[in-house]
Amino acid sequence: MSALASGQRSADTARVPGSFRDPAGFLFRRDGVLYRQVDRSHAAAYDQGKSSGLYDSLVGSGRLIPHDEVHVPGADPERAHRVLRPEEVAFISYPYEWCFGQLRDAALLTLDVQRTALDHGMSLRDASAYNVQFHRGRPVIIDTLSFEPIRSELPWIAYGQFCRHFLAPLALMAYRDVRLGRLLRVHIDGVPLELASTILPRRARWRPGIGLHIHQHSKAQRRAAARPRTAKGGRFSGRALVGLVESLQRAVRNLEWRPSGSNWIDYYERAASYSGEGAEHKRELVRGMLTELRPATVWDLGANVGVFGRIAAEAGATVVCFESDDACVEASYRRTKEAQERAVLPLVLDLANPSPGLGWGGSERESLTERGPADVVLALALVHHLAVGNNVPLEMIAGYLSQLGETLLVEFVPKDDPKVQLLLASRDDVFPSYTSEGFEQAFSSWFAVERAERIRDSARTLYLMRRRPGDHG
Amino acid sequence: MLPLRRILLFAAGCGSLLLATASPAHAYIDPGTGSYFFQMLIAGFLGAGAAIAMFWRRIVSFFSRSRDDSDEQPSAAGEQTHAD
Numbered sequence: 001m002s003a004l005a006s007g008q009r010s011a012d013t014a015r016v017p018g019s020f021r022d023p024a025g026f027l028f029r030r031d032g033v034l035y036r037q038v039d040r041s042h043a044a045a046y047d048q049g050k051s052s053g054l055y056d057s058l059v060g061s062g063r064l065i066p067h068d069e070v071h072v073p074g075a076d077p078e079r080a081h082r083v084l085r086p087e088e089v090a091f092i093s094y095p096y097e098w099c100f101g102q103l104r105d106a107a108l109l110t111l112d113v114q115r116t117a118l119d120h121g122m123s124l125r126d127a128s129a130y131n132v133q134f135h136r137g138r139p140v141i142i143d144t145l146s147f148e149p150i151r152s153e154l155p156w157i158a159y160g161q162f163c164r165h166f167l168a169p170l171a172l173m174a175y176r177d178v179r180l181g182r183l184l185r186v187h188i189d190g191v192p193l194e195l196a197s198t199i200l201p202r203r204a205r206w207r208p209g210i211g212l213h214i215h216q217h218s219k220a221q222r223r224a225a226a227r228p229r230t231a232k233g234g235r236f237s238g239r240a241l242v243g244l245v246e247s248l249q250r251a252v253r254n255l256e257w258r259p260s261g262s263n264w265i266d267y268y269e270r271a272a273s274y275s276g277e278g279a280e281h282k283r284e285l286v287r288g289m290l291t292e293l294r295p296a297t298v299w300d301l302g303a304n305v306g307v308f309g310r311i312a313a314e315a316g317a318t319v320v321c322f323e324s325d326d327a328c329v330e331a332s333y334r335r336t337k338e339a340q341e342r343a344v345l346p347l348v349l350d351l352a353n354p355s356p357g358l359g360w361g362g363s364e365r366e367s368l369t370e371r372g373p374a375d376v377v378l379a380l381a382l383v384h385h386l387a388v389g390n391n392v393p394l395e396m397i398a399g400y401l402s403q404l405g406e407t408l409l410v411e412f413v414p415k416d417d418p419k420v421q422l423l424l425a426s427r428d429d430v431f432p433s434y435t436s437e438g439f440e441q442a443f444s445s446w447f448a449v450e451r452a453e454r455i456r457d458s459a460r461t462l463y464l465m466r467r468r469p470g471d472h473g
Numbered sequence: 474m475l476p477l478r479r480i481l482l483f484a485a486g487c488g489s490l491l492l493a494t495a496s497p498a499h500a501y502i503d504p505g506t507g508s509y510f511f512q513m514l515i516a517g518f519l520g521a522g523a524a525i526a527m528f529w530r531r532i533v534s535f536f537s538r539s540r541d542d543s544d545e546q547p548s549a550a551g552e553q554t555h556a557d
Contacts, residue, residue, distance in 0.1 A: 155508075155509055155512030155516070157505075159512055160508030212515070217507075217508065217511050220507045220508075220510060220514065221508065222507070223507065224510055225506075234513045234516065235516070236512060236513060237516065237520050239519075239520040239523045239524060240516040240519045240520040240523070242523045243518075243519030243520050243523030243524075243526075246526055247519060247522060
């Protein structure tokens with residue numbers, strides 16, 4: 001194939017940092033375009049994926065990212081069998097940024113894909129949560145090379161990984177606390193089963209799927225570690241492979257989490273931060289500004305249930321809504337499914353402690369800043385939480401926001417606002433420069449203020465600011 | 474404290490430390506090995522479960538076909554069944 005035509009390595013070719021563990025191939029960029037090299041070692045498996053009809057079935061049903069085969073040299077041409085150009089996902093997100101529902105849907109997708117693979121004589125080589133991305137509102141498998149022919153009589157090689165990446169964190173979120181999803185940030189290859197066993201309440205082990213696939217599974221792992229043996233006896237039939245998938249499907253389906261008791265979920269109704277007129281005016285202002293700006297990408301910081309992020313989506317942008325409250329993100333995600341929204345991605349993120357670079361060398365998984373900047377950043381009803389609630393100086397807030405986006409829509413909530421008064425109720429007022437002059441001065445170091453609009457019936461002001469050119473990370 | 478009691482307490486302390494660290498000597502064996510053997514252990518159980526599930530689906534779809542207004546899809550991908 002002429003994919004191997006040129007042995008030259010272009011200076012603009014760079015391997016994607018996180019793509020190195022897989023012997024079957026890897027991702028690379030050349031001149032800004034994303035490619036996946038299929039190594040010769042994986043040639044038979046890749047060809048079988050095509051000839052068996054598996055790829056057609058999965059891509060056709062929206063479960064696997066589509067790709068084209070292209071005739072360009074690989075990044076490592078001696079090893080290349082094919083070069084693929086996969087469709088690109090608008091925003092890469094990671095399992096530790098997903099709400100319960102997103103992780104659960106990613107788990108069910110993985111099992112569903114494995115089931116289809118089995119029907120085509122193939123099986124997933126790995127069941128990592130990092131193989132799933134949210135693309136146009138739906139979870140998809142992005143690792144085209146994750147399939148191999150079924151190994152006759154052998155069990156599922158990805159079973160342990162599935163339990164660590166999906167079943168254990170989901171069980172912890174459902175049975176203990178939804179915030180345990182963040183454990184995936186600490187345990188980069190999934191939550192160890194023994195750890196999950198320890199944390200789960202006693203009643204969890206009586207649930208058949210959990211008792212078997214977490215507790216018993218964990219005990220077996222510890223026994224194997226204590227008394228290692230190499231003899232591989234017995235056989236694992238095709239029917240057992242199917243039975244395993246179906247058993248895991250039941251286990252995941254039985255895990256549910258309903259958001260309740262969150263302070264933030266019905267915030268807009270309860271909080272009465274704005275009168276009806278004020279709320280409407282704010283929406284109008286934001287809609288007007290975004291319609292003029294026509295951004296391609298928008299980040300809504302402190303998005304709550306994503307009201308303003310969705311206004312940005314209506315204005316034609318691809319939007320990511322970041323929010324630290326799991327219940328809000330869950331509600332927002334459910335809405336994307338019900339309304340079949342393709343341009344909104346809600347994620348769990350604490351802006352005061354955003355996702356850092358993780359994994360090997362700290363660069364396998366990108367930090368939040370590395371995945372930006374966005375065209376427009378919305379920081380509505382947010383800054384007072386960072387400045388007063390979190391003691392971050394206004395200048396530093398402005399500096400950080402300037403790294404995240406080119407244009408900023410930011411709302412200043414003055415000190416006499418009831419919400420700021422609430423924050424000050426349990427703190428000393430050590431914020432002498434938290435005034436609108438102080439705010440404008442702090443932000444002017446980083447941004448040029450283009451517009452300032454007082455929200456009707458309120459003391460709050462909405463600003464439109466453009467990042468000043470200069471040294472920006 | 475009398476020297477004897479101190480000695481005994483120290484010995485008891487050391488003993489419990491030993492017990493605490495008497496866990497897997499070969500802990501560097503990756504968890505994959507355990508998962509492999511665990512699956513072999515439950516293979517029969519899983520296979521039986523799949524067989525029963527398939528049988529049950531046939532029964533259900535047989536009865537659904539005799540009713541006109543069934544919207545049941547006999548899909549292989551994960552339905553709720555009674556076997557677990």
